[in-house]
Amino acid sequence: MIKYEDECVGCPKEMGCLGKYCPNRNVPHLYCDHCGEEVDELREYDGEQWCEDCILEEFDIVDVE
Numbered sequence: 001m002i003k004y005e006d007e008c009v010g011c012p013k014e015m016g017c018l019g020k021y022c023p024n025r026n027v028p029h030l031y032c033d034h035c036g037e038e039v040d041e042l043r044e045y046d047g048e049q050w051c052e053d054c055i056l057e058e059f060d061i062v063d064v065e
């Protein structure tokens with residue numbers, strides 16, 4: 001899932017606050033719907049957004065003998 005988080009850095013009074021126009025106000029963060037970890041990339045799987053590690057764990061490895 002994508003969560004938007006406020007990463008306000010507390011700008012000094014001399015600079016002034018940009019309020020809702022500040023690029024640090026609504027920063028997107030990606031979280032896996034399966035494990036809940038923050039990740040760099042998500043993949044759609046079964047109507048949810050999963051990280052690559054969780055996707056790979058879901059499928060069995062095919063052994064060739």
